[in-house]
Amino acid sequence: MMQGCEEFLNEKPQKSLLIPDKLEDLQALLDDELTTMNLNPGIQVIASDELWISDGEFNSLNNAAERNAYIWASEVYEGFLIPDWENPYEQIFYSNVVLDQLENIERNETNRLLHDAVRGSALFYRTMAYTNLIQLFAPEYDPLNADELIGLVIKPTPNIEDKAFQISLKASYEMLIADLMEALNLLPQEIVYKSRPSQPAVLALLARLYLNMEDFAKSEEYALRCIDLYNNLLDYNDVNSSLAIPFPRFNDEVIFHSSMPSYGFYRTAKINIELYNSYEENDLRRQLFFTTNAAGERIFKGWYTGQNRLFGGIATDEVYFIVAESKVRNGKTAEGLEYLNNLLLTRWKEGTFEPTVSLDSQEALKTILEERRKGLVLRGLRWQDIRRLNRISDQPLDLKRIVNGQEYMLEAGSSRFTFPIPDIEIEVNNLIQNER
Template structure:
């Protein structure tokens, strides 16, 4: 009972550290957990700490629109300003996404340091390995998510002088805070996951816990963002070896409010996005909605009509929380894109058609065809857009595709007659670091 109280105190203390998280002080000598069960309990805190990803990328994306009357009454200035891509977004608010991600980093470091103090017996070594691999997975995912918001897009031939993020590898809150380079930041993300791969089980007992299969999937996502298509394909292959199921949308009931079940067979790793209020008032981008064929079941599974407006409901979470985890449909699309970019249009279309066959009404599926790899790539990217909406992948996709003339996308919003634009490669594709963090740590701010 005493251990439970201590652990609860630890969780309460850390959960309260939302402002200036990197600088908060705590008395770890009193509240640090000491047993494997304690450490697993920390990793299973998927409501307040882990299994949550930033939502600013979704807010800035073109997956949706909101009407002016709803925009005015959004919960926070951050949401209102991020929606119209203002240079300054916080208006004195702390940066929730920044703090939440570094809370995950801190938890992970506490767990890693405590594991280093333990001497596992032969009977305990698998538990020790899984805990260490899980902490490394979560730290890597947190760093990667931060890079998608607060650092420049990754281009292998343009890394010199590009700042990354603070890479915190210790739970010591007195350690100096500096921004690593962009290259060093991605190197750490990859290093954490590569070590985790050797430690994690192929499948986890629960989809909220990391696994080797999830690590393969996350590496595929990361290397796609890095535009390393050979490695993204390799890790997609490895992921799909262990988890390749696809739902047949003909078996789903569009009459249900939530047609897609939580922890369904496509989910490899469950994670959700920050619950910004903007998602409640969002309508699916009308051009995106119009792009679905009438025989495409995603048009009725992903969307319901509310007052003539297309409202998203294709959650892979079983609730109105937006999914941001890893699922097989994303991995098939990643591998298809890699095949196309590597010149193998037939394999690209084979992966894509396998997915689409499970998305079309029975008897209506017509396989996609292309005469060149470039044509296949355009088809794959169009379907990626339609499959992964509201998944928190679009912001990263916009950033990486802006480097390509054929796929660069200018963004536009209109509110009360005013037109707001975000051109490709604009500095506002990198969010500002919260000013309170700049004030305390002295790290350089992003130019916008």
């Protein structure tokens, strides 16, 4: 499949390109799963509160961005670019190449399904990339002033001579939603290849975006529509906890497969003991997500990638959590708890799960958010959850670490919850830097 555009993939975006001119080649370009199109940022996992490392391990990190993200430093990159910025913009570049080239390929009765799928996929990949960027390099969404806040850095064409520019946070989300709505009508309902976009993937991403926008009616709507099309849940009783990697690649819960960079930080990082202790004895996630090293520390092994790389894609368990939270916030507490219980029933040792019932809305919401943290551990979502919940919660969360005897604090509402735009991008495109 990849032979038709091998020469294209070997070229860098800064060089002259041999542009594919066939639908099959454009599809092959988007199918570059391993090196380009199915990669998500991972630096937010380092900055979050799920993992910790010892002082010795911190001192041995040879990547400045890893060290600085861990202690929430104002200067993160020390002049270097990071894959968490470069990879999404590479995905955006290739998506723009495909969308641009499609204008030269007539859509007809013979090729319409492939033509639509290629266009829909390019729109999805571009939106997924921008969605990952907006959670790192733009402030959290505030419905009251989103039109006044600076949002995404947009690179609208594949022409490298065109300058990037910034748009408002409101315009950013509107652009993402518009592209997903178009993609929804182009992509297939069935998930044929989990590394390719589909209608369930689009609906799930819409639900995630609306959740972050605090439009809970829409997040509920699109999450339910996703579940209507794809609602597979793994029964964790059927997963072998003795395996080093219990979950297979492309398992039944995966809607869209993506992984994160292999930062050196992950090789020695341990699970926050408070998080580990929150799993009860009969909760199968305790055995399936974690193992114990020689020092008695808890190490993560619950990768949904089927390999030693963190999962950054979309799975049905996340969609169930979105439905549960959205329903409670929409005044449907009993319905929200029903979705939570249906999910948790598959996570507990058979015959031991006791459903959560008869809670008021506040207690129900607290329970759902706690279970969301436990169920989606190390999926790259905790950072955006802390950001959004700190804005709307009556109990905001401050993050604190002690490294080499020095205390580091990231207070709720701090501008350091937004990563800085790399300096080279600021200089080349005359952009406004995020305040730190």
